[in-house]
Amino acid sequence: MSKTRTVTSKPGEEHSEAVRAPSLWLTALLLIAFVVLIALGVWQIERRVWKLALIDRVEQRVHAPAQPVPSPASWPTISAANDEYRHVSVSGRFLHDRETLVQAVTEEGPGYWVLTPLKRSDDTLVLINRGFVPSERRDASTRRGGNPDGQVEITGLLRMTEPKGGFLRDNAPEHNRWYSRDVAAIAAARGLHDVAPFFVDADAGSQVAGGPIGGLTVIRFPNNHLIYALTWFALAFMLAGKLFVTFGGGLFRRKRFVHERAGGSDAAARRTGSDAGTIVEPT
Known part of the structure; x- marks a missing residue:
């Protein structure tokens, strides 16, 4: 869309020039983009508030005194929002012949998590992530001295199951290759019944000499929401400047x-x- 402006250069003479105005569709798109950018910035601010509250809740759970692991009656209601990283304790007897190795990369290097079922007095089972072993200790025969036979008490952090697999890699139970701690799949592969729908990351205090290295749980919640919010608001500000120049900057041309x-x-x-x-x- 354009309009013609007549300019007089001297008495009796005049010339015209075209002044181009933005189309209606372009104007609508610019306004929609501005609203979307502002909404994204506000959303990131809200996400930041939620993330800070989550970090605070997890910190309180991790450092609270250990509580008994949830009973079977409460298993259907277990959720990440309410229970993950709770400091818990559980006692029972390890079923070492049913252990599962899950590939891991830790501060100790690459290797495996050792997940071993713990049979409790009521015959229910809880998978315990006993800790990390390097690849050269993958074979259970290399660490028999670190496998206690009797009653043990484990303290650690309650963790939610990790279904399907790891990043870009699916678990392959038929080949005994595991990339995530999928409780239900591990239980099915090992013929386990009455298994809790979560597992417990054993802490360093539950570590046995010669056994896996415990206490390596990494608790990290990326919190870049403020940077994202500032980015969206900055883009909205630049777009607002463009709109001002286009529609309201005639006096400053x-x-x-x-x-x-x-x-x-x-x-x-x-x-x-x-x-x-x-x-x-x-x-």
Whole structure:
């Protein structure tokens, strides 16, 4: 869409130039983009508030005194929001012949988590992540001295099951290859019944000499929401500037100077007369 503006250069003469205005569709898209950017910024601020509250809740759970692991009656209601990283304790007897190795990369290097069922007095089972072993200790025969036979008490952090597999890698139970701690799949592969729908990361205090290295749980919640919010708001601000220049910046536009052609019949008179100088028009 355009409109024509007439500019008078001197008495009796005038010329026209086209002034292009943005289309209705472009205007609508710019306004929608501005609203979306503001909404994204507000959403990131809200996410930051939620993330800070989550971090605070987890910190309180981790450092609270250990409580008994949830009873079977409460298993259907266990959730990440209410229970993950709770400091718990559980006692029973390890079923070492049913252990499962899950690939892991830790501060100790690459290797495996050792997940072993713990049979409790009521015959229910809880999978215990006893800790980390390097690849050279993958075979259970290399760490028999670290496998207690009798009653043990384990303290650690309650963790939610990790279904299906790890990043870009699916568990392959038929080949005994595990990339995530999928409780239900591990229980099915090992023929286990009455298994809790969560597992427990054993802490360093539950570590046995010669056994897996416990206490390596990493609790990390990325919190980049403020940076994201500032980015969205900055983009919205730049877009608002573009809208202002397009629709409301006429008063601040640069002035264009149109001079008489050299040698014009009345050029000298115009330079020295009452209307001397240049013709000024907005551009």
